[in-house]
Amino acid sequence: MYKKHALTIDEQIHQLNKRGLITGEDANHFLSHISYYRLAGYWWPMQKEPKEDHSFKENSKFSDVIALYNFDRELRIVIFDAIEKIEISLRTKLIYHLSHELGPWWFQNLDIYQNVTEAEKTLLVIETELKRSKDVFIKEHIKKHSDDPRLPPSWKTLELTSFGTLSKIYGNLKNNIVSKARIAKELGVVNHTFLPSWLQSIAQIRNYCAHHSRLWNKNLPGRPRLLPNPPNAWINDVPVERELHMLYIHLCCIKYLLNIVQPKNDLTTQLTALLGKYPNVDPNALGLKINWTKEPLWDS
Structure with missing residues (x-):
């Protein structure tokens, strides 16, 4: 007891x-x-x-504890900012491509999902988010179209969904949906075989950032599937299996997508400046390789 x-x-x-x-x-x-x-x-x-x-x-020393805490807090801010851009891009692509391929209410069509039970759970989450929404464009749509039992079209509804929900929707799409492969290709991840695990991993990290949870020295649950031959700049020194729980490989996935969403971004500069500000922080606790800044991915 x-x-x-x-x-x-x-x-x-x-x-x-x-x-x-x-x-x-x-x-x-x-x-x-x-x-x-x-x-x-x-x-x-x-x-x-x-x-x-x-x-x-x-x-x-307690002062070292506070330094680590402050480093981690600032690290989350940098990562959250990068993930926001990826999230908005994914949302835009889902809405655009699938609405043109399958119509405005594609997300409510259970026939397009691999796991219908999971899709139904996701739709319940979306409906709850809509009911809580105070956004004028949602309220006006419901008021104007009160005779329509459907949810607002995807370009309205999916603007309210979380990154986690978006990643679940994408991952659960049947593989014969043309837009699934198109979105993966546009994001440089070749095909839909790899992108779902990347999105799931990034969504988990986003939640840690949003809830102010520790990222430094954390054993991350996600394991992104790594591309054998990425079409864009990547890393030569790829972490081995036992290192995939550390933040570095997840940061690599974020940087890879960000290089497409926002070319010439300053994520490398932000991270190196942060590490310089807190010299007592051990890069190994993040899984950073010795020459990580010289990798093609981080040098681009």
Whole structure:
């Protein structure tokens, strides 16, 4: 049975000091604005083995914990900005190509999906999002077309859907839908065999960013399927299987798509500047290769 009680901030600081973490006068301020267990993910690598003892390695400093926290926060902002551009592009392509191929209400046609049960769940999510919407263009459509039982057409409805929902829609499309292959080709991912795993991975990272969750030193659940011979600039030093849980390969997928959506983007510059701002951050915790900036992908 769990018997621990809530600790005051002074008690939290005392506990950290007792375990070997060096804190300064600002510890009280930070712990009053950033919860103990949110910061715990950043000091975890500073602890000795066995981790269950919670003892810190010699010369572990609270200031380094805060630096890691701030680095991760700024990293999420950079990544979120890049993902936004990819999300808008995917939404635009889904609406445009499928509306021309299958009509304005293609997304409600269950015949186009591989897994009908999953498609029905996705449509329920979309309907819920529409009911919550306060957007004028949705309210006006429903008011003007109250005699039409269908949802608003895709160019209205899908403007409200999340990246996660868009990725599920795309991945669940039957492979004989012409637009599925066309969208993958336009995004430089050759065909629909690879793109769904990329979108799923990026959607997960977007959610981490949106909910302010840690990305630094995180074991990511997604595993993007890697192209054997990408048509556009890629990396020569490809991470092996055991490295695919780290952020680097996911960043590579984001950069690859971003190079198409926004050519001459400054993602490489932003990341190198951020690492320069926080020199104590270990690039290995992100899975970054030693010469990653010299890779064709990141040099473009």
